[in-house]
Amino acid sequence: MKAKKKKSEPYQAKNILYRNEEINPFYMSRYSLNPYRGCLVGCRYCYVQEKKHIDSTGLEEEKDRQVQIKINAPYLLKRRLESGLEMGLIALGESCEPYGENENEYFITRRLLEILQDYAFPLHIVTKSERVLRDIELFKKINSKSFVCVTISIPVVSGGLVKKLEGDSPPVKTRLKTVKKLRHHGISAGVAVSPVFPYLTDGRETEKILRRVSASGAAYALFAPLSIKNYQREMFFSWLKEKFPRLPDSYQRLYGEGEEPSCEYWEKFMLKTKRKALELNLNIELPFEDEFGHLPSQEYLKLQ
Numbered sequence: 001m002k003a004k005k006k007k008s009e010p011y012q013a014k015n016i017l018y019r020n021e022e023i024n025p026f027y028m029s030r031y032s033l034n035p036y037r038g039c040l041v042g043c044r045y046c047y048v049q050e051k052k053h054i055d056s057t058g059l060e061e062e063k064d065r066q067v068q069i070k071i072n073a074p075y076l077l078k079r080r081l082e083s084g085l086e087m088g089l090i091a092l093g094e095s096c097e098p099y100g101e102n103e104n105e106y107f108i109t110r111r112l113l114e115i116l117q118d119y120a121f122p123l124h125i126v127t128k129s130e131r132v133l134r135d136i137e138l139f140k141k142i143n144s145k146s147f148v149c150v151t152i153s154i155p156v157v158s159g160g161l162v163k164k165l166e167g168d169s170p171p172v173k174t175r176l177k178t179v180k181k182l183r184h185h186g187i188s189a190g191v192a193v194s195p196v197f198p199y200l201t202d203g204r205e206t207e208k209i210l211r212r213v214s215a216s217g218a219a220y221a222l223f224a225p226l227s228i229k230n231y232q233r234e235m236f237f238s239w240l241k242e243k244f245p246r247l248p249d250s251y252q253r254l255y256g257e258g259e260e261p262s263c264e265y266w267e268k269f270m271l272k273t274k275r276k277a278l279e280l281n282l283n284i285e286l287p288f289e290d291e292f293g294h295l296p297s298q299e300y301l302k303l304q
């Protein structure tokens with residue numbers, strides 16, 4: 001197969017901070033902040049690089065990986081904060097890789113963190129990259145005023161699956177080491193086992209992940225099922241048919257016409273996973289208190 005080209009370009013964003021109607025239960029966040037748009041990593045399951053997601057930019061037909069750099073993001077964030085913003089946890093990197101290769105050149109994530117540090121907003125950072133270690137000293141400063149936790153995304157650990165699903169993601173070993181280093185420096189860190197792929201990663205693979213995550217010293221492991229958005233459906237099923245020909249029918253039964261697997265399936269999975277996680281001393285929710293004693297601000301707690 002022809003290798004995907006990578007394309008990056010500066011972009012003037014209209015808005016940078018989005019307020020969720022409800023607290024996002026996975027990130028526990030009130031706000032969503034994404035320094036980049038799109039991603040160059042190319043994980044097979046990820047919706048951020050879907051052409052329909054990257055709309056009205058003139059790049060809809062472009063099939064290669066692309067990222068847009070929100071060069072005015074620090075200005076927009078500062079303006080929003082100066083206008084007086086209700087306190088709440090900010091999820092940074094929910095729909096992009098905040099420490100992708102462009103961060104080495106543009107430092108957008110870094111500049112946003114510096115601004116957020118001044119305003120003492122609590123933060124939940126989600127990334128796959130060890131570049132996050134660059135900001136450890138800044139995280140310590142944020143922790144002196146509010147709270148930051150870093151979640152490293154590791155949905156699979158077995159070589160064959162990593163190859164099929166994770167594009168150019170950093171090696172699993174590196175990601176686990178990143179968790180370890182963050183914890184070593186007193187930063188609250190854990191892992192997002194997301195998405196969980198029914199019939200592919202919901203059995204032995206999950207147990208394997210939990211064991212390795214626990215060995216890394218992670219404070220928590222968060223789980224979310226694979227969600228198949230409408231516009232991804234056709235593409236996802238044809239990929240599944242090609243790579244795992246026995247699975248499309250089972251997925252069809254489990255998902256029906258919806259985006260998520262049945263509640264019954266997910267509750268059963270979580271019950272089993274919770275038992276295993278407890279044995280390994282892992283939280284399966286974001287702990288707002290850990291042995292480092294960092295807490296979100298009182299204002300944030302009142303919002304919950």
Ligand code: SF4
Pocket residue numbers: 038039040041042043046047048049095096097128169
């Ligand atoms: S690194 Fe994250 S944002 Fe980028 S393609 Fe993979 S899952 Fe999506």
